[in-house]
Amino acid sequence: xxxxxxxxxxxxxxxxxxxxxxxxxxxxxxxxxxxxxxxxxxxxxxxxxxxxxxxxxxxxxxxxxxxxxxxxxxxxxxxxxxxxxxxxxxxxxxxxxxxxxxxxxxxxxxxxxxxxxxxxxxxxxxxxxxxxxxxxxxxxxxxxxxxxxxxxxxxxxxxxxxxxxxxxxxxxxxxxxxxxxxxxxxxxxxxxxxxxxxxxxxxxxxxxxxxxxxxxxxxxxx
Amino acid sequence: xxxxxxxxxxxxxxxxxxxxxxxxxxxxxxxxxxxxxxxxxxxxxxxxxxxxxxxxxxxxxxxxxxxxxxxxxxxxxxxxxxxxxxxxxxxxxxxxxxxxxxxxxxxxxxxxxxxxxxxxxxxxxxxxxxxxxxxxxxxxxxxxxxxxxxxxxxxxxxxxxxxxxxxxxxxxxxxxxxxxxxxxxxxxxxxxxxxxxxxxxxxxxxxxxxxxxxxxxxxxxx
DNA sequence: AAATTTTACTAGTGATCGATAGATAATTAT
DNA sequence: ATAATTATCTATCGATCACTAGTAAAATTT
Numbered sequence: 001x002x003x004x005x006x007x008x009x010x011x012x013x014x015x016x017x018x019x020x021x022x023x024x025x026x027x028x029x030x031x032x033x034x035x036x037x038x039x040x041x042x043x044x045x046x047x048x049x050x051x052x053x054x055x056x057x058x059x060x061x062x063x064x065x066x067x068x069x070x071x072x073x074x075x076x077x078x079x080x081x082x083x084x085x086x087x088x089x090x091x092x093x094x095x096x097x098x099x100x101x102x103x104x105x106x107x108x109x110x111x112x113x114x115x116x117x118x119x120x121x122x123x124x125x126x127x128x129x130x131x132x133x134x135x136x137x138x139x140x141x142x143x144x145x146x147x148x149x150x151x152x153x154x155x156x157x158x159x160x161x162x163x164x165x166x167x168x169x170x171x172x173x174x175x176x177x178x179x180x181x182x183x184x185x186x187x188x189x190x191x192x193x194x195x196x197x198x199x200x201x202x203x204x205x206x207x208x209x210x211x212x213x214x215x216x217x218x219x220x221x222x
Numbered sequence: 223x224x225x226x227x228x229x230x231x232x233x234x235x236x237x238x239x240x241x242x243x244x245x246x247x248x249x250x251x252x253x254x255x256x257x258x259x260x261x262x263x264x265x266x267x268x269x270x271x272x273x274x275x276x277x278x279x280x281x282x283x284x285x286x287x288x289x290x291x292x293x294x295x296x297x298x299x300x301x302x303x304x305x306x307x308x309x310x311x312x313x314x315x316x317x318x319x320x321x322x323x324x325x326x327x328x329x330x331x332x333x334x335x336x337x338x339x340x341x342x343x344x345x346x347x348x349x350x351x352x353x354x355x356x357x358x359x360x361x362x363x364x365x366x367x368x369x370x371x372x373x374x375x376x377x378x379x380x381x382x383x384x385x386x387x388x389x390x391x392x393x394x395x396x397x398x399x400x401x402x403x404x405x406x407x408x409x410x411x412x413x414x415x416x417x418x419x420x421x422x423x424x425x426x427x428x429x430x431x432x433x434x435x436x437x438x439x440x441x442x443x444x
Numbered sequence: 445a446a447a448t449t450t451t452a453c454t455a456g457t458g459a460t461c462g463a464t465a466g467a468t469a470a471t472t473a474t
Numbered sequence: 475a476t477a478a479t480t481a482t483c484t485a486t487c488g489a490t491c492a493c494t495a496g497t498a499a500a501a502t503t504t
Contacts, residue, residue, distance in 0.1 A: 008480025009470040030340030032254045036462055047463070049482055057462065114339050117331070117401050118252030131402045162411035165399060169412050172398040173391025179339050180353045182387070189384035190391050197419040230450025231500040258492055269493065271452055279492065 015053070018043040019067040026064050028107035031116055031126050061126060065133065068111045072100060077140055086148035087202045090141075090167055091195055097171055098187035101178035109175040112137075138168045154200035163199070170194040237275070240265040241289045248286050250329035253338055253348050283348060287355065290333045294322060299362055308370035309424050312363075312389055313417055319393055320409035323400035331397040334359070360390045376422035385421070392416040 021042040025034045036057060040047055054060040080093035101109050116123075116130040141164035148154045154163075174187045243264040247256045258279060262269055276282040302315035323331050338345075338352040363386035370376045376385075396409045 005472075006480080007472045007478075009472095009482075011481070012470095028340065029342055030254075032252075033340055033342035033345065035342070035460080037460080045481095046483060048465095048484090051463065052481070109339070114336065114398060117336050117339070117398065118250065118255055120251055120255035120257070123255065134398075134402060159411065162408075162415065165404070165408055166412045166415040169392055169395025169399055171395070173393070173395035176336060176339065176356075176394040176398075177387060177391055180356060186384070186387055189381065190388045193384065193388040193419050193421075196421070197415050199415075199418070227502075228450080229448075229502045231452075231502095233451070257490080259490080267451095268453060270454090270495095273493065274451070 011053075013044055013049075016067075018045075018053075019064055022060060023064045023068055023071075023111070024107065026061060027068070027111045027115075031061055031123060032119055058123075058126060062129060065112065065130070069133070073110075073112065073137070076100065077137070081140070081144060085201070085203060086144050086151075086153050087195070087198055087200070089144055090198070091191070094167070094170065094174075094191035094194060095188060097174055098184050098191055101175055101187060102182065102184040108181070109179040110171070113172045113175040114179065134168075134172075137171075138164055141167055148200065152201075153203075158199055166197065167194060233275075235266055235271075238289075240267075240275075241286055244282060245286045245290055245293075245333070246329065248283060249290070249333045249337075253283055253345060254341055280345075280348060284351060287334065287352070291355070295332075295334065295359070298322065299359070303362070303366060307423070307425060308366050308373075308375050309417070309420055309422065311366055312420070313413075316389070316392065316396075316413035316416060317410060319396055320406050320413055323397055323409060324404065324406040330403070331401040332393070335394045335397040336401065356390075356394075359393075360386055363389055370422065374423075380421055388419065389416065 021044070022039055025038055025042055029038070036047055036050065039057075039060070040050055043050065050060070054063060076093060076096045080089045080096065083089040083092050097110070100106075112130055112133050116127050119127050142160050145154060145158070145160040145163055149156055149158060149160065154160075170190065174182075174190055177190070178187060243266070244261055247260055247264055251260070258269055258272065261279075261282070262272055265272065272282070276285060298315060298318045302311045302318065305311040305314050319332070322328075334352055334355050338349050341349050364382050367376060367380075367382040367385055371378055371380060371382065376382075392412065396404075396412055399412070400409060
């Protein structure tokens with residue numbers, strides 16, 4: 001399926017590769033800690049090209065966040081939601097986070113869980129955008145926990161919001177510790193303790209029927 | 223005890239009040255999100271006065287961090303360590319954090335738990351300084367947990383480092399959520415779930431003798 | 445009163461910030 | 475070939491960055 005080439009001078013750079021380079025910088029140094037000069041040096045072209053292709057620094061950051069979500073976070077969450085129980089979902093997600101946050105091929109921590117927490121007043125739109133994405137991740141947990149209550153994996157008395165806040169806090173804390181140099185083993189130990197607070201069945205709910213999953217078989221290790 | 227006035231023109235500002243004003247800005251907007259112009263406007267004098275009194279922006283930030291520690295964190299940790307059991311210490315600390323992180327008279331979150339996570343390369347000394355202080359907080363937990371193991375509040379098989387990492391992660395996650403707008407009730411619910419993962423006695427250890435503390439009596443509420 | 449010491453201000457410094465005007469290059473359409 | 479379109483560059487914009495030289499002001503010491 002060869003697409004006809006558009007009019008005008010063709011791009012000399014690969015857009016995805018340029019977004020990867022920008023992501024690496026924003027991830028490691030934050031929005032305010034990354035300058036246009038840093039970005040153009042890493043992306044391999046000059047400021048006018050950046051502005052023609054991406055609009056502004058803020059537009060580029062937003063696009064980099066979406067690039068990150070498609071590349072990492074969305075896959076992690078979707079794979080976790082495919083697990084057969086809410087407990088297994090959380091275990092999968094936390095273990096995947098422990099590995100991802102310490103992956104040496106990317107900067108430490110999560111690009112959204114602990115990003116843009118404090119910015120100058122003129123950059124508050126960025127702060128709110130990243131907070132909105134954190135909230136979506138939280139909502140993903142809440143909805144899965146509500147399903148778990150209907151499946152009787154969780155007692156009906158459980159507060160889904162509180163439990164989702166708890167596991168969201170764990171992910172955010174793991175991101176801070178990864179940035180501070182924690183190993184994946186350190187983070188998995190944190191995840192295991194967080195999973196020990198699970199207030200319901202540690203297998204799938206009574207309305208499901210498949211095999212029982214145990215603590216030992218992780219979704220991503222082995 | 224009247225101290226004799228020093229030579230030279232006297233200060234026209236109160237140093238502690240100036241540090242309070244600088245703390246509010248660094249706390250809310252971070253190191254890179256706060257400019258010298260912001261600081262001098264809030265502190266009530268001009269740049270040369272700031273530099274004569276505090277050295278540099280980086281020196282001022284370090285002094286503000288110490289000001290914060292003396293004012294908030296050290297008191298919280300010392301009060302927590304005065305509790306009669308490790309479990310009570312953690313409960314006190316987490317509850318105090320939940321209140322403090324959402325105190326409307328200060329910016330949301332903790333000034334060190336989630337500060338300076340991402341900075342430009344030229345500001346890495348700041349990143350490392352704040353990370354060092356986070357590590358000290360972690361060490362405080364570890365040492366108290368080691369005492370708890372000797373007191374048989376905790377089984378000897380417990381990994382103090384992992385457990386301290388877990389509760390440190392909770393504090394850091396609570397700080398992120400406070401910044402994102404969580405209420406003190408939200409954070410106390412997170413703290414309660416974290417406390418439910420405590421792997422030992424929920425009263426003081428067998429080598430102690432005083433009264434048993436229960437979940438219901440918090441160190442700071444009522 | 446004069447000298448000394450410390451503080452504070454006005455008015456800038458050079459460097460870097462995010463962003464752009466204008467020219468040129470590289471392609472397709474006519 | 476010429477026009478139209480798109481991309482890229484050199485050079486630079488005004489604003490802001492952290493910071494300071496030089497001077498005046500306010501106190502103590504002599």
